[in-house]
Amino acid sequence: MTNYELLIAQVQGLLEEKNKIAALSNVTACINQNMDTINWVGFYFIDNDELILGPFQGKVACTHLKIGKGVCGTAVATKQTQLIPNVHTFAGHIACDSASESELVIPIFLNDQVIAVLDIDSPILERFTVQDASCFEAICKKISEAYSIHNWK
Numbered sequence: 001m002t003n004y005e006l007l008i009a010q011v012q013g014l015l016e017e018k019n020k021i022a023a024l025s026n027v028t029a030c031i032n033q034n035m036d037t038i039n040w041v042g043f044y045f046i047d048n049d050e051l052i053l054g055p056f057q058g059k060v061a062c063t064h065l066k067i068g069k070g071v072c073g074t075a076v077a078t079k080q081t082q083l084i085p086n087v088h089t090f091a092g093h094i095a096c097d098s099a100s101e102s103e104l105v106i107p108i109f110l111n112d113q114v115i116a117v118l119d120i121d122s123p124i125l126e127r128f129t130v131q132d133a134s135c136f137e138a139i140c141k142k143i144s145e146a147y148s149i150h151n152w153k
Contacts, residue, residue, distance in 0.1 A: 004135040007034050011139050015146040020153075023146065025055040027139075031120070032057040039099055040121040044072050046114065051076065054116065062096040070094035075105040076114045083133050085126040104128040106140045110147050118143070 010030050017023035024043055031041045042056020044065060051065040051072055068077040069092055075082045082105040087093045090103075100121040108116040118140055122128065146152065 002035055002132075002135075004131070007031070007135065008138055008142070010034070012142055015142055018150050020147075020150070021055060023150075024143070027143070028055050028057045031139075035120070037122050037124045037127055038120055039123045040096070040119070042119055043108075043116050044119060045116045046076065051117065058121070059096075062094060065094065071103050071105050072117050072119050075107045075117050079107055079109075079114055081106045081133050081137060083128050083130070085128070087121075099123045101125045102127040104132060104136060106133070106136045108140045108147075109144050115147070116143075 011027055014026045014030060015023050017026070028041050032038065040056065040058030040061065042058065042061065043054035044051035045054050049067060051067065053061055053063045065072050067073045071082050071084055071087065071090060071093060082103070084090050084103045087100055087103050100123060102122045102125055104120045106118045107114040108118060118136060120136070
């Protein structure tokens with residue numbers, strides 16, 4: 001069982017790093033080490049009206065995703081967390097890793113605009129809970145604050 005309070009505190013410490021890539025690389029490693037039964041965790045950043053792969057842990061991933069397509073693109077288009085118990089029932093799912101069965105994607109905001117998403121995949125159906133979603137929404141809020149504090153682009 002994941003200790004959410006500890007995970008959030010660890011991420012908060014990692015976000016004191018002033019370099020965005022260094023900080024978010026360590027955030028993905030921290031999440032990967034603290035969450036069981038996940039097979040991919042990483043960030044996609046909005047760049048020129050598409051999502052571009054950022055720091056991640058896991059197998060080689062899709063590098064470009066269209067906004068509005070797949071789970072990540074839907075999170076951006078709707079500005080809402082996507083908690084998907086079975087990716088095979090999600091219309092338009094993009095399978096970067098065929099082992100993924102469930103997915104959790106949280107948008108990251110800056111000035112009310114989505115600037116990135118945190119994407120977490122699992123090889124287990126129905127892996128993610130509402131509690132997981134709440135924890136990672138809190139983490140993404142801290143990431144948003146780090147964008148403002150460090151003036152990340």
